[in-house]
Structures are given as C-alpha cells and as structure tokens.
C-alpha cells in the first residue's frame with residue numbers, strides 16, 4: 001500500500017515540478033522537417049541493409065531471403081518504437097522463382113541467364129530460327145515442333161514468346177538480345193497464359209546468337225543443349241504499413257518504396273534508397289503534428305512484379321481506398337550517375353496522363369526542386385514500380401527517380417554532371433548495387449524533396465481533387481490521438 005501511494009506522489013511531483021521539459025509539438029512545416037534530414041542518418045540505414053544482405057553468402061535481400069526478412073524487421077521495429085504510428089505487417093504469399101541456365105552448341109558453351117518462372121528441364125535438339133519477334137503464333141515455323149526455338153527479344157513480353165513457342169510444340173526456347181550484350185535475365189510473369197504453356201527458356205547475347213544464325217542461314221544444322229535448373233515455389237513475405245495515429249484518417253497522404261532487392265545483389269540503391277529515405281522521413285515526422293494522416297507503405301516482392309503493392313490494393317475494401325488522397329513513390333533515388341527525374345503525371349512529355357491530381361504532384365516536385373536550384377526532367381509514368389497498382393484504382397500519384405539501366409544523354413550530363421553514354425545506374429539489378437553504389441548528394445536532395453511533398457500534403461491536400469466515395473474531409477478518427485498533439489517530453493540530459 002505504501003509503495004503504491006509513494007509512486008503516485010512521485011509522478012504527480014515530477015510532472016508539476018518540471019513543466020519546462022515538455023513542449024507542445026507544432027504542425028509540420030516543410031523547412032523544419034527537411035532541416036532534420038541528414039546524409040549521415042541515411043547512410044546509417046544503408047549500412048544496416050548492407051549488413052542484412054551479407055548475412056548469407058549470396059549477398060542479397062531478395063524477397064523471402066534472410067536479408068530481406070531482417071530488412072522488414074528493422075523497418076517494423078524502428079517504426080513501432082516511435083509510438084507515433086499504427087504499424088502493421090501485411091503477410092501475403094507469392095510464387096518465388098530462381099534458376100540457372102547453361103547453353104552449349106557444337107562444342108561451345110555460352111553465357112546465359114534464367115527467366116523467372118521458366119520451368120526446369122534439359123533439352124538437346126536442333127535450333128530453329130524464328131522470324132520476326134515471335135510475338136505471333138504465325139512467326140513460328142512448323143519445324144520448331146520438338147526442337148529449340150531461337151527468338152529475338154523485342155516488341156512483346158518474354159512470357160508471350162515462351163508461351164507461343166510452347167504452343168507450337170517447341171521443347172525449349174532461347175531468347176537473344178536485340179542490342180549488343182546479354183539479356184541480363186527477366187521474368188515471364190508468374191501467371192499461366194492462355195496462349196500456351198511455358199517451356200524451358202534461356203537467353204543469349206546478340207553476338208552469340210547472330211553467329212549461330214549465320215550458320216543456320218547457311219544451311220548448317222546445329223544441335224544445342226539447353227539445361228535449365230529452376231526453383232519455383234510458394235513463399236511468404238510481408239508488407240509493412242505504418243499510419244500516423246494523428247491526422248484526418250479519411251484523407252491519407254501515402255508514400256511508398258520497396259524493401260526487396262533482386263536475387264543478384266543487395267539492392268542498396270534499388271530500392272534501399274527510396275525505402276530508407278521515407279523511413280528517415282517517417283522518423284523525423286514524429287516531432288510534429290499533421291492535419292491529414294500520413295501513411296508509409298514498405299512493399300515486398302516488387303521485383304517479382306509489384307506483388308506487395310498489388311496485394312495491398314486488391315485486398316483493400318473500396319471505402320478504405322477512397323480515403324487515400326494521393327500516393328508518392330520513391331524507387332531508386334540515389335543512382336550513381338543520377339538524373340533528377342519526376343514522374344510525368346500531367347502527360348506533357350510522354351502522353352500518359354495520371355489520375356487527376358497527378359499533375360499537381362508533378363508540379364509540386366518541379367517547383368520545389370527548381371526553388372533549390374535543381375534542374376529536373378520528366379520520366380515516363382508507365383507504372384513500372386509500385387505506383388502502378390495505385391494508378392489502376394485511379395489514385396493520384398507521383399514520385400521521383402534517378403534512373404536505372406537507361407543511358408545518360410550528353411545534354412543531361414551538362415545539366416547534372418556525370419558521364420554521358422553511361423547507364424544512370426551501372427549496377428542496376430547487379431551484385432554491385434551495394435553501399436558504394438549511392439550518390440549521397442542526389443539521395444539527400446531527393447529525400448528532402450520527398451519530405452517537402454509529404455509535409456505540404458500533410459498540412460493540406462488542396463489542389464488534389466476529392467476522390468469518388470471519399471468522406472467529407474475533416475472527419476476525425478475515432479481512434480485515440482495518442483502522442484499527436486500531446487505534450488512531448490524533451491530529454492534534458
């Protein structure tokens with residue numbers, strides 16, 4: 001009894017005796033949020049990801065790996081600790097696939113890469129060259145039946161070529177590059193196709209394929225050996241979804257990036273840069289209040305075909321989706337030979353206009369980056385990252401991008417420095433996408449731009465049209481507004 005009374009007395013005294021150690025947090029302001037973002041904090045997060053990838057000899061954070069699970073745990077634990085967010089693990093299953101391919105012909109063995117979801121198998125049979133691009137059943141001669149089809153990349157997806165070759169009776173297919181160099185892997189897509197069944201598939205460089213084709217054209221028959229070792233299995237993974245406890249829960253400002261890498265490497269730029277950029281923003285945001293709820297989505301299995309974001313969108317009830325005011329995507333924002341690209345939400349450059357409001361987001365990024373003296377350029381709004389599923393349900397979207405396998409133009413090298421004629425990220429989807437593959441200057445500038453957009457829309461989404469089915473804005477959450485708007489204790493020592 002005595003202990004109890006004393007404890008109460010102690011707390012009452014502590015609160016009333018030191019009121020100066022408490023402050024009332026203010027409404028978030030872009031400049032204040034940006035001021036608290038540092039290169040060193042970003043680099044600390046990147047070091048963690050590198051460490052997680054190195055837990056296994058493969059050095060990867062591919063969805064389903066130990067390195068990826070540690071990434072998910074790190075994000076989850078970091079955000080839970082703040083007390084500022086409701087944090088959720090959203091589990092889902094997906095079909096994992098990895099494999100190896102060896103190809104040999106006439107005593108020569110060739111370098112080849114595996115296409116995700118291609119079945120395993122060994123085929124030894126004559127090579128049959130396929131005309132056009134193998135995107136139409138009529139491209140496949142009857143002679144491919146029982147043999148190996150040799151098809152150029154281009155015009156349609158890899159999966160369609162493989163399914164059509166299967167339908168034509170081929171026992172295997174080799175897809176060769178349509179420019180110099182190897183194809184570098186790819187995916188057939190996990191779903192069965194109506195056009196035909198997948199068959200063992202591998203890739204060849206254009207040079208290797210053209211030398212074989214010139215012999216075939218000369219009337220020489222070539223027997224090839226195609227050996228595909230594949231692992232295809234159902235696996236479990238998690239998205240992490242964190243929503244501020246405070247702010248209007250019927251008008252959500254949503255940002256996202258993906259947590260997984262490809263199998264080939266640790267994925268520190270793709271997408272350690274985007275996911276850790278928004279994680280650091282989420283941490284710094286806890287010093288402020290917001291008018292609109294702020295949500296962060298850390299997507300898994302993006303590299304298997306945007307699976308985490310797609311799972312989120314396709315399983316959310318319509319009335320939940322209607323509460324999302326807008327979505328901001330950050331996938332690769334620290335490329336070593338970077339460009340400052342903004343998704344072309346208004347369609348002015350690439351003629352693919354996003355849902356109404358996407359133009360507002362693009363202009364907000366343009367205006368902010370111009371205000372800090374950074375030249376920007378639009379990039380295709382083609383749904384190639386996790387904003388794709390958001391576009392499909394008509395949620396206004398936008399985002400930033402520093403470039404992947406595309407080559408920097410001479411004009412861009414004048415704007416941004418770096419090397420013309422070289423990929424924005426020479427280590428894209430490769431083992432070299434490690435802690436040394438980051439341009440820290442581009443990373444901090446883009447993280448600040450992201451923070452500017454989040455802070456601006458967290459205060460007001462004026463200019464973004466209200467979504468169909470969205471409740472009147474300003475409807476208060478029925479959840480207790482823990483911390484947000486309450487006095488925050490300040491450490492005095």
Ligand SMILES: *[C@@H]1O[C@H](CO)[C@@H](O)[C@H](O)[C@H]1NC(C)=O
Nearest residue numbers: 064065066069235236237238
């Ligand atoms: C990663 O997490 C998933 C989902 O919880 C689990 O099914 C899987 O076994 C884990 N993988 C490893 C390598 O720990």
Ligand SMILES: *[C@@H]1O[C@H](CO)[C@@H](O)[C@H](O)[C@H]1NC(C)=O
Nearest residue numbers: 098099100101229230231232
């Ligand atoms: C691919 O090659 C590696 C290294 O030789 C091997 O460990 C692995 O089992 C192979 N097969 C698959 C399906 O990954």
Ligand SMILES: *[C@@H]1O[C@H](CO)[C@@H](O)[C@H](O)[C@H]1NC(C)=O
Nearest residue numbers: 211214215216217218219220
């Ligand atoms: C094609 O055939 C001709 C005539 O038989 C021969 O001289 C030539 O070397 C062949 N070329 C190749 C690439 O096999």
Ligand SMILES: *[C@@H]1O[C@H](CO)[C@@H](O)[C@H](O)[C@H]1NC(C)=O
Nearest residue numbers: 346347348349350351352353
């Ligand atoms: C832009 O897209 C629209 C609709 O897809 C199409 O009708 C129009 O021809 C396109 N314009 C240009 C310049 O490509």
Ligand SMILES: [Zn+2]
Nearest residue numbers: 270271331332
């Ligand atoms: Zn990515």
